[in-house]
Amino acid sequence: MGNFHNILKEALRSNDPLLAAEAARLIGEWNGKSLVPDLIENALSSRFYSKVSAIYALVALLAVEAVPGLEKLLNAPNVPDDFYWTGYKGVRAAAAVALLQFGSDAGVAYLQELAEAGDCVFSRWYAPALLRLKPVPELQPYLTLEKLCSLEERNAFDEVPYTDAGQLCMLCEALGLINDPAAVESLEFYMNFHSRYVRGQAYRSLHLRQADEATARRICANAERHGTDFERLVAAEIRQDSAILLEVARQAPLAFDRASALDALVRISSPHLAEACLVGLEDGDTHVRQCAVEGLARSKHPAARNHLAGLLDKETESRVRCAIAATMLQKEETPC
Numbered sequence: 057m058g059n060f061h062n063i064l065k066e067a068l069r070s071n072d073p074l075l076a077a078e079a080a081r082l083i084g085e086w087n088g089k090s091l092v093p094d095l096i097e098n099a100l101s102s103r104f105y106s107k108v109s110a111i112y113a114l115v116a117l118l119a120v121e122a123v124p125g126l127e128k129l130l131n132a133p134n135v136p137d138d139f140y141w142t143g144y145k146g147v148r149a150a151a152a153v154a155l156l157q158f159g160s161d162a163g164v165a166y167l168q169e170l171a172e173a174g175d176c177v178f179s180r181w182y183a184p185a186l187l188r189l190k191p192v193p194e195l196q197p198y199l200t201l202e203k204l205c206s207l208e209e210r211n212a213f214d215e216v217p218y219t220d221a222g223q224l225c226m227l228c229e230a231l232g233l234i235n236d237p238a239a240v241e242s243l244e245f246y247m248n249f250h251s252r253y254v255r256g257q258a259y260r261s262l263h264l265r266q267a268d269e270a271t272a273r274r275i276c277a278n279a280e281r282h283g284t285d286f287e288r289l290v291a292a293e294i295r296q297d298s299a300i301l302l303e304v305a306r307q308a309p310l311a312f313d314r315a316s317a318l319d320a321l322v323r324i325s326s327p328h329l330a331e332a333c334l335v336g337l338e339d340g341d342t343h344v345r346q347c348a349v350e351g352l353a354r355s356k357h358p359a360a361r362n363h364l365a366g367l368l369d370k371e372t373e374s375r376v377r378c379a380i381a382a383t384m385l386q387k388e389e390t391p392c
Contacts, residue, residue, distance in 0.1 A: 061090065067079035068080060068098045077110075079378050080107070081113060084109075086385065095122070096125050100125050102134075102135075105138075105144070111129070111147075122154075127155065129148070129151040130166060152166050167186075171198035180226045204230055205227070224249065227246075231243050232261025232264040233261075240265060252282065255282065259279065263275060276294070286313050292304070305318050305321065311339070321333075329351055330360070335348075346376050349364060349379040349380050350379055367380060368384075
């Protein structure tokens, strides 16, 4: 167990913010409760904005001992104050939302301040998380369809001007959760946005709102019309079509699409998951191999543990090694 702990601890303390964030995510998703003190240390001491991943992990692990630290981060996030961007506010908002998830309203006033300013940190990045929580009376007036879409001013041709696709993906996620049937119209608009990732999230959110055959057919037709592998895999996940997902996982030119197809095979509990992941472990891209590790560990393949243990000595990329360590650590920490 010590070796697995050390791999993840070292990554958490890395000068590479993405590696540290991935280690935190893995600890949270793979139930690495023994590393809660290290996550708290990372959240308090790291100077990277990406330490929000450690905050998410602490919530996932139900680490109530993190509450005092989260209260401290709410007012003193210990990151550079990038007044012209969103990182500093994002860390504070992450702490505020986490406190709500632990039953504390200590951060509500700050979230309300962001909402009053129409800040994208509230109306984009954290709107989906807030919509998944028990309603907070002070925040509900800002979590309406009108308020969330107010940043997107449509011109005379009823078209949205260019904006950040990452923000619009978060908006589409929120539109899938909001208690307003009129959100369907907005999602149908974003089904034809210029970014395939925005279109893909619009498909997912529309299907979440309307999980019927007619909607599934429309989504699949739209995905085929645009023709990108990313949209095809989203539509295939909605249809639970393992054949298309296997094709994308093996043949898509873009590594992100191959990795996303592996993740989709996990979500539909495909009987072909282990087969696809074993192929993915040989991929030349780090992210694909990392997704293959996590997918194989979730596949319940009888040889998965031994295969991953042997892979640890051969793998050189830190992110993939962290994924192996996290999956192996969970198996050691989880009682039989």
